[in-house]
Amino acid sequence: MRSRLGWLNAAGTQIGTTLDLERTAQELAEFTVPRFADAAAVDLLESVLLGEEGDRVVGAGVPVTRAMAVDAVDALRELEPSPVGEIVDREHRRETLLTTKCLRARESVLVSRMTEEDMERVAPTDSAAAAMRRQGVHSYLAVPLIARGVLLGSADFVRAGDTPPFTGTDLALAEQLASKAAVYIDNARLYGREREHVVSLQRSLLPRATPHTPGLRVAADYAPAVDARGVGGDWYDVVSLPSGRTALVVGDVMGHGLPAAATMGRLRSVARTLMTLDIAPDRVLARLDLATRDLEDDQVATCLCAVYDPADGSYTLASAGHPPPLLVGPDGRTDFLDVPPGAPLGTGVIPYDPLRLESVPDSRLLLYTDGLIKSRTEDVDRQLEQLRAAVAGMPAERLDGGGLLTPDTPGGDGRFDEAVLLVALGCGQSGDVDLRIWELPEGGTAASTARRLVTQQLETWQLGELADVTELVVSELVGNALRYGGGPGQLRLLRDERLMVEVSDTGPDLPQIQHVDVQDEGGRGLQLINMLCRRWGSCRTASGKVVWAEQDIPRA
Template sequence: MTEQTPIEDLISGAAQDAGGWLGSLPVAQLATGADGTIVRWNRAAQELLGYAPPQIVGHHIADLLHPGADRSLGRALWETAVTGRGVMGTVTAWHQDGHPLELEIWACPVPDRRHGASAVLVFAADAHAARRIRGSSAVWDGLFARSPVGIAILDTQLRFLQVNPALEAMNGLPESAHIGRRLAQLLPEVNAEDMEDAMRQVLATGEPVLDRRRTGRTPADPSRERVWSCSYVRVEDPGGRPIGVIASLLDITEQQRDHSEAEAGRRRLALLSEASARIGASLELERTAQELAELAVPQLADAATVDVLDTLARGDEPGPGLAGGVALRRLGKAPLTGSAVIGILAPLGRTLTFPTAAPYTQALAARRPFLIAHLDEQAVAAAARHTAKPAQLLPVGVHSFMMAPLIARDLVLGVATFYRTSPVGPFGPDDITLAGELAARAAISIDNARLYHREHETAVILQRSMLPQHITPPPGIEVAHRYLPAGDVNEIGGDWYDVLRLPGGKAALLIGDVMGHGIAAAAVMGRLSASVRALARLDLAPEALMHQLEATLDDLADPMIATFLYAVIDPASGHCRITRAGHPPPATVTPDGTVRLLDLPPGTPLGVGGTVYSTTDLDLPPGSLLVMYTDGLVEARGSDIDVRLAELTRLLAEPPRSLDHLCDSLITHLVPASADDDIALLIARVGTYPHPPPPP
């Protein structure tokens, strides 16, 4: 047998686990020689980028980069890897079918025993999908960059994928030394086998393991035995399948000398780990605020409230400052029942106004926690000029009180307040630190929710503003239409429809869908819509109009693709000419109730290029319906498209009714919940004249 090179060894090992942290994502595995020439290219790489091995082996790795991208980044990443350091980065590659694809890459050097030089092993995955699975929100950015807790992400084979600076310092090794290796390989002088057993238990059962002790020595302090408290949480994909483990570590060596301090450290670690898993996943203000309150009780406090700026709760921007006082909306409260303290505090949903000199306002203005370690008669008397609330709290047992401002991206968003009644002592410095970290995580999630909803509203407004505001079809055609935005800002895109009058009493009915999401797709939709309106009135043949729209997309700085359906109808004769560019097929309903999906040449989407479009002619009996829609109406996660199309035709076959009623019925039955994608729907009844038809 021929001895394998280290490159082949590593590729063989990686191929045994195509899952791991990236779950069901295709993980491309390729290798280059020391000069950057691609020497290995696996099946997953072909699936991800479209190139077969004969097409790519022998080319320089930089040839994969998008022609319009800054190739210096890709070359810099490769050159860094080949010099002996593992690297991670994001580049824009060029897919074989001609579209850009953002990739996350992991590259590491591999000594080549045959040639005496360093080759490079590269793993790559779709960056958008990887970020969505891994969770690339600002919560994680802040957690990794600033948390004193050591954090690592491992795949299902317990290989390190990412570590934060705190863990690098604990282990005395850079992140590049961790990537792709197991704990037992990396730190043989700690009880790694026990830790890996705990992680395998988490992967198998889904139950977190908290406060498992890691002991031993690391390169950070090789002469001294240290102790770490470790917690492990399983990460799952949307289908509930395990895709990795998040490990968080706290060095508790010094705390071991004092049992009470050790207990506080474990409590803090567990609470922060739970906060990372629970707070902010919904991107909803109310839910995030309530999650923070519930997380704090009873582990940090006996009661807690979370108040957000009233302007933010109304959906507006946070505001210029706090010079004139502050108005806060109570969005979080715990416990909700069974506490004398909670009965005194304002209920959820109440707006509270505080003057400039009030402690609440001062805590926000100073941007630091406010603490009354011992709430007593003297403290109550000092606060009496601002509020009578402390005087009410003292009789029900509140003896310690603190507030932590909610601050994210240099914006003050609100405040979290904590009350202690149990005889465990007053809030201390460690409690203030913990409250501040919890508040910081919640604040980032609250601000993410603010930005999410602002972009969502902007995209919806832009989308709606570019749809036709007034449709006036020519005599002989009756139309009804609907537009339903997606529930997710990332899915709002470029769906549109229109009805245009053409010379000779004819009409153009059109519907399209830009293959993208968010504000950029909506803007491209507006450009295409304007182009169609201008071109259609020139009475161009459908095929010519399609090629003009191709040219419009070619003018864009960033390549875009759109599906499109264009029909020219003469209502007097019922003659119809339809051209399709990768769009779902339209349906017709004849007066006798016969429904059929039109079997038209599918064409390819606009923007692909090189397509010769064909037009289909048909005659529609007077009173027939032509039903045009975008894919959001008939596509749904977990549902077969043929089943959905059959349901569409069944609904269309029901007894005749008004077009508006039919539009509402289709959307109600086919999209009963929040839409996963934009939906545009256009229905036309052909050959209906309010007055006698014009003479031929």
């Protein structure tokens, strides 16, 4: 009796060592063989494997189960249990199977001495029944796995050969073991459901699609943590900016779980809004720091922001305590960029210093979160070198495609909590993207010069039907720059999927549509632009601001 109690007590250390359903079920089967039974099988409800509640109703039919674990002594290796991972087939003997009775009534089933008829009632198929006869199986025991009033599955045990048959004492011992193991299985179910909820929330807050990025090819990947407590804080974003510019943002909230995921979503939304108002990444991070300090949960986050300009293929980068980006040249050479490391968001230590990078065509910029370089056993510098080596040896098509985070990526063996990897390939102005930039003269000839330039360029692009509207738009933009911005600077005309015209100036104030009375002679320029264009906007730059307007290009 004492040895049986000691064996039952040992179950607490050998079953449920992880919060993985499959592993816990296998540990239950292995724990009972050969000390308690010659062979064991564990089946779990399909609803449990899907993270659902299980089954609380008695006598409501037989729930669908899936074989999760099998173990047997060497002499019984030829038995034919349901294959692990497959739905248990009960269709041929659904009403007569003893496991059906166990699941339907939520009661244990004991057959001390099996007859020929009992063989048919235990085995799901004729072939399995014949295998049991050949192996000399003579005793059967099935117990339901019930935890917190919820049916999770069942465990079957058999004895064969010279092993004594099951007794009532064995039945009581199996029920105690099943009760304890069911709690471990339910804990794994609840844990898996929590992880799935956090991962689902995390993925829903990440970009669903990458926007059109002129002169830039972007690929991104996100890998959630195996541990639910490690999920929730990493994010990335790709934001289209005026005149073909693109903002790349990668961040990491210093926390885990649902609170970190919620904070991540809020910071990403704020960052997107700020990027549409200011294309200087250092100022965006400064304002994002203020927004982070206003959050009620006192979160801290790292962030790296890069703005790509297809006009000259340059990046402007700023970092808020984030790991350094990695630049991969067309020849495969890799270098970490020395971006000034500002303080993390939410700490209140600003401003941030930008780094301007003139990139080489066909070079790749890698932004990532610390999940790729975090380790409890190795130094960060060593992890960075491992990342550099892995990227240097990675095929170019792998960097430009999806599925970037795989087991051979540094940290991809499950050591990291979660990770984001974003790769941007600067490919210059492709055939379907055209960008023209002109310096406008000072004084009253700026508007006429701008009209002439855009008209000539539209004729070259065979878009003469857009000339009238574009002339009006550029006249209003240049006029506003002369009147309120200290004179126009550059005129940009971008043609890709749409036509965008942009005028820069040094004025600090962003224009807004004004209410105009009938007797007013002016003030209707932005109203006209708003009616004639698909959309328009303005944002700050390092030297002032740009005002832009976008039109649809008629399809042939």
